[in-house]
Amino acid sequence: MADVREALMSGRNSEGARVRRPLSPHLQVYRPQITSTLSILHRLMGVALAVGTLLFVWWLAAAASSDAAFALAAGLMGSVVGWVLIAGWTLALWYHFCNGIRHLWWDVGRGFELSEVHATGKLVVAASLVLTVLTLVAGAAMR
Amino acid sequence: MSNPTHSQQAAIMRSMLGRARGLGSAKSGTGHWWAQRLTAIALVPLGVWFVIGAIAHAGASRAGIEHWISGPVTATLMLALIACMFQHMQLGLQVVIEDYVHSESCRVATLLAMKAATALLAILAALSVLKMALAG
Numbered sequence: 616m617a618d619v620r621e622a623l624m625s626g627r628n629s630e631g632a633r634v635r636r637p638l639s640p641h642l643q644v645y646r647p648q649i650t651s652t653l654s655i656l657h658r659l660m661g662v663a664l665a666v667g668t669l670l671f672v673w674w675l676a677a678a679a680s681s682d683a684a685f686a687l688a689a690g691l692m693g694s695v696v697g698w699v700l701i702a703g704w705t706l707a708l709w710y711h712f713c714n715g716i717r718h719l720w721w722d723v724g725r726g727f728e729l730s731e732v733h734a735t736g737k738l739v740v741a742a743s744l745v746l747t748v749l750t751l752v753a754g755a756a757m758r
Numbered sequence: 759m760s761n762p763t764h765s766q767q768a769a770i771m772r773s774m775l776g777r778a779r780g781l782g783s784a785k786s787g788t789g790h791w792w793a794q795r796l797t798a799i800a801l802v803p804l805g806v807w808f809v810i811g812a813i814a815h816a817g818a819s820r821a822g823i824e825h826w827i828s829g830p831v832t833a834t835l836m837l838a839l840i841a842c843m844f845q846h847m848q849l850g851l852q853v854v855i856e857d858y859v860h861s862e863s864c865r866v867a868t869l870l871a872m873k874a875a876t877a878l879l880a881i882l883a884a885l886s887v888l889k890m891a892l893a894g
Contacts, residue, residue: 662854665847665876672883678823679886685820693817712805715798722795750809758817 649736657714660707667704693758705750709743790849797846804839824890833891837884844880848873 626636645651670692677688691697717735720726726735815826826832851872859865 658850658854661847661850665851668843668847668879672879672886675827675883675886678820678827679889682820685823689817689820708805708809712802716802719795719798750813753813754816757813757815 649733653714653736653739657711657718660711660714663707664704664711667700667707670700670704701754702747702751706743706747709746709750710739713739713743713746790852794846794849797842797849800838800842801846804835804842807835808839824893827887828890828893830891833887836887840880840883840887844876844883848876851876 621635624636624638626634628634674688674692677684692701717726717739720735726732811826811832815823818826827836852869855865855868855872859868
């Protein structure tokens with residue numbers, strides 16, 4: 616049987632002929648805006664963090680396994696490649712963290728005015744950048 | 759399409775359009791939504807706690823990490839972090855897969871693989887913490 620949702624796609628064009636309606640939204644015709652850009656970034660950063668858990672679990676399992684395993688994990692994390700990965704995941708974490716709080720604020724029904732959405736969006740970007748720099752500087756100071 | 763017979767109509771009881779419009783509820787949507795928010799709220803303090811701990815132990819030796827993780831409070835918070843983090847991650851990845859993988863067989867296979875992978879990662883992480891906590 617055809618997908619029952621097809622029933623919602625049936626329409627007529629201006630000449631009266633039956634057509635299958637196009638799917639919406641057409642993302643390519645929209646100018647990127649702070650709202651849509653931050654929204655997709657939240658998802659992208661979430662997926663990036665999911666990949667980052669591989670390093671987290673490897674580091675944890677290595678610490679629980681042997682000196683050799685831990686030296687391998689610590690060696691990667693101390694290298695330039697490791698620093699770039701950790702810096703990227705730190706930014707992803709703080710962005711997803713700050714924007715997640717923005718989402719929770721929306722969940723309690725606040726902050727839906729367009730001016731507020733724009734202001735909190737800019738605040739989230741600024742806060743995640745500041746927190747990322749602070750985290751990386753503090754981490755470098757402790758090494 | 760020929761008109762459905764009486765018995766077919768009895769089995770369907772709804773028009774195609776009615777069935778499409780009636781898709782409505784996502785079955786277990788509320789539970790999913792709520793669990794994602796609950797884990798998100800828990801991850802706010804747990805995330806801050808872990809980042810501070812990770813900064814404090816940046817470049818630490820294996821003994822230093824073992825000493826940190828094996829403390830009862832740290833081990834408890836680490837296990838809580840692992841539980842919330844992997845549940846939150848599984849719920850989030852599920853939505854991403856449901857949004858972008860359109861073929862049903864492919865979607866189910868991807869979902870099962872993702873759920874298995876996240877569950878195994880969570881078990882490995884928790885077991886690593888427990889091993890250090892119980893050995894120390």
